[in-house]
Every structure is written in structure tokens, then in C-alpha cells.
Amino acid sequence: MSGVITDYASLxxxxxxxxxxxxxxxxxxxxxxxxxxxxxxxxxxxxxxMEKALSGTxxxxxxxxxxxxxxxxxxxxxxxxxxxxxxxxxxxxxxxxPRSGLVGVYPQYIARDISNFIFGPIPADGTVISGTYxxxxxxxxxxxxxxxxxxxxxxLLYGALLEAEPFLKNDARLALWQAMYQNxxxxxxxxxxxxxxxxxxxxxxxx
Numbered sequence: 001m002s003g004v005i006t007d008y009a010s011l012x013x014x015x016x017x018x019x020x021x022x023x024x025x026x027x028x029x030x031x032x033x034x035x036x037x038x039x040x041x042x043x044x045x046x047x048x049x050m051e052k053a054l055s056g057t058x059x060x061x062x063x064x065x066x067x068x069x070x071x072x073x074x075x076x077x078x079x080x081x082x083x084x085x086x087x088x089x090x091x092x093x094x095x096x097x098p099r100s101g102l103v104g105v106y107p108q109y110i111a112r113d114i115s116n117f118i119f120g121p122i123p124a125d126g127t128v129i130s131g132t133y134x135x136x137x138x139x140x141x142x143x144x145x146x147x148x149x150x151x152x153x154x155x156l157l158y159g160a161l162l163e164a165e166p167f168l169k170n171d172a173r174l175a176l177w178q179a180m181y182q183n184x185x186x187x188x189x190x191x192x193x194x195x196x197x198x199x200x201x202x203x204x205x206x207x
Contacts (some may be wrong), residue, residue, distance in 0.1 A: 005153035007141045008032075015160045018177075029141060031163035032156070036139050039159065043071060045185075046134040047192040049147040054131040058123050061103070062116040068135040074187055075110050075131035077123070084131075085110040085119070093120045155184035 005011050012028050019028075039045050054062030055074060075085045086109050093111040097120030105129070107119035117129070140142025140156075148156055158181035165174055 005149065005157060005185075007149065008143075008145075011140070011153070011156055011160070013148065018157070018161055019164060020166075021167075023106060024164060027164070027167070028160070031160045033139055033141060034163045035156070035159035036145060040070065040136050043134075044189060045192075046071060047188070048195055050134045050137060051132050052135040054129070054133045056117070056129050058125050058127040058129065060125065061099070061122050062113070062118050063129055064111060065115050066133060066135065066195075068137075070134040070136050072110070072112075073132040073134060075117075075129055077106050078128035078130040080106060082106060085129075087111070090118070093118060095103055095158070097121055152184060152188050154179065155188055158184060 001051075003010065003014075005014050011032065014026050015031060016025055038048075050070070051073060052066070052068070054066070054072075055078075072087055076082065077085070085107060088109050088111055090111045090113050093109055097109070098120070101122060103122045105121035105122040107121055107123045109120040110121075110129075112120050119129075123129075137147070140149070145156075158177050161177045162174070162181055165171075168174060
């Protein structure tokens with residue numbers, strides 16, 4: 001069995017050793033990439049390591065959505081003592097604040113419209129919007145994904161192994177790999193929840 005997973009090359013080696021199928025060697029990069037793509041699509045997996053600062057200046061009533069954008073965590077009007085913007089759908093925002101409406105008022109709502117963020121009420125051009133969003137990391141084959149390599153190599157390993165299922169058919173090892181992957185995934189998600197809730201005031205429980 002292979003040694004410690006420290007980088008993309010050693011992950012590929014480990015996947016190959018666990019598969020023990022020489023005819024699948026050329027597919028291993030695809031197994032890893034398929035797992036990464038599936039993992040990052042699930043909002044339940046978005047963690048602190050995927051957070052990036054959002055900062056944009058309103059121009060023509062919008063700011064551009066970052067190219068690596070997956071989801072919005074928080075947004076607010078920079079430099080103003082106002083509550084964070086409330087996220088609503090594009091349809092809700094446009095119904096409440098038509099684009100022919102009053103311009104120059106600090107916004108209260110934000111929505112995504114294809115490749116832009118739009119706001120309601122419509123802010124004046126030059127308004128600065130700041131916040132935090134979840135960004136899709138670069139894939140391992142593109143020198144990304146280093147946080148998972150360092151903190152969840154077992155999840156990467158078992159997740160990639162499961163991507164080989166169409167080739168393995170009724171391989172008895174799949175059930176073991178699924179159990180090991182689920183355990184690693186549960187631990188990863190619990191770690192994300194603990195970090196996200198850190199510092200939060202406890203809720204009073206009604207008796």
C-alpha cells in the first residue's frame with residue numbers, strides 16, 4: 001500500500017495502489033477531478049477555506065459576480081452603518097424594485113442576475129459593496145485544492161476511489177470505501193459547522 005498523501009502526485013499513486021488495477025491508471029486523474037467537481041457543487045461542503053473577500057464598486061447599477069463565485073455568504077454597503085444586505089431572488093428584487101425606480105438610495109437587498117449582482121433600491125454608481133463569498137478552488141491538476149490535501153486527504157482518496165465504480169461493477173471494496181468516505185465527509189462537515197458557529201451567542205432554550 002502507498003505512503004502518505006502530501007500532494008497531487010502522491011494522491012494519484014495512492015488511488016492507483018488502492019485500486020490495484022493497472023488498466024485504470026490513465027483514468028485516475030479523471031477520477032480525482034470528477035470527485036472534486038462533485039464535491040464543490042454541494043453547498044453542504046462549502047467551508048471556510050473556500051471563502052474570499054467580495055469588494056466591488058457599483059457601475060451601471062450592478063457589480064460583476066466573481067468568476068470563481070459559488071455562493072454568497074454576506075454582503076454590505078461599505079463605510080455605512082447599515083445591516084447586511086438581504087439575499088432574495090432576481091424575480092423578487094425586480095418585482096419590488098423595477099429598474100426604472102429611484103436611483104441613489106442605499107440598497108437593502110441583493111440578487112444575482114446571470115453574471116452580475118443587482119440591488120434594491122438601486123444604489124448610486126460609485127457605491128462600494130463589500131462582503132464574503134464562497135469561491136470554487138482551483139482543481140488539484142491546476143495546483144489547487146491544497147487545503148483538502150492537508151486537512152482531508154482521506155476524503156480525497158476515498159472520494160476518488162468511488163468515482164471508479166462504473167469500472168469496478170460489483171467490487172466488494174466499494175462498500176468499504178463508501179463507509180470510509182462517509183465518515184471522512186461527516187467529520188469534515190462537522191469541523192465546518194464548529195468553526196462557523198465559533199463565537200456565536202448560545203440560544204436560550206424555552207423550558
